[in-house]
Amino acid sequence: MSYWASAVSMLYRLRQLAAALTARLAPDDRALVARTLAPAELRLFERMPRHDQRHCLDVYHTLRAAGHDDPLLLRAALLHDCGKVDDDGRPIPLLYYGVFVVLLRLLPGLYRAAARHGRGPLRPFAVHAAHDERSAAMAERAGSPAALVCILRDYGARRATPQTLALGWADQQN
Secondary structure (H helix, E strand, C coil): CCHHHHHHHHHHHHHHHHHHHCCCCCHHHHHHHHHHCCHHHHHHHHHCCHHHHHHHHHHHHHHHHCCCCCHHHHHHHHHCCHHHECCCCCECCHHHHHHHHHHHHHCHHHHHHHHHHCCHHHHHHHHHHCHHHHHHHHHHHCCCCHHHHHHHHHHHCCCCCHHHHHHHHHHHHC
16 A cells, blocks of 8 residues: 555544544434334444444435435445444444454454454454344344345345445445
8 A cells, every 4th residue: 555545544544533532413313313213223223332323324314415215225324333232232442443443454364363252352353343244133133124134134245236335335435
């Protein structure tokens, strides 16, 4: 990677950190989520930390701004990271995200080993590595429509469908 590409990547990550630390949801945001999600899905959204809620809302708004109006795709946008909360309701501590980025870039084998071990202080690695499938499973248990669960499963499995391509593009923007 060139010096400039590295600098741009670092600035992008710093912007993400600043956004996570200052994430806010306005009453209008909360009302939109409550109108969009079914009650059990809303509980999944509300379990996420504020920075993940803000990110999911930003993905939703990016899709809307691009002209996407498929209600299931938009609900999937709001739920695509709900699996980052573990089975005991604990979110991944924000500090770990920097470690994930560094390891995935420089030492992916170490990241995978930590995710496989996944106990104690390595538990966030296991949750992060499996969050896509966890999100789909949690939505399914919450009674989400099968087509919405399919979008989340396909997205996690990197299967290219019109919905997963749109969700991936919007996710990358935020």
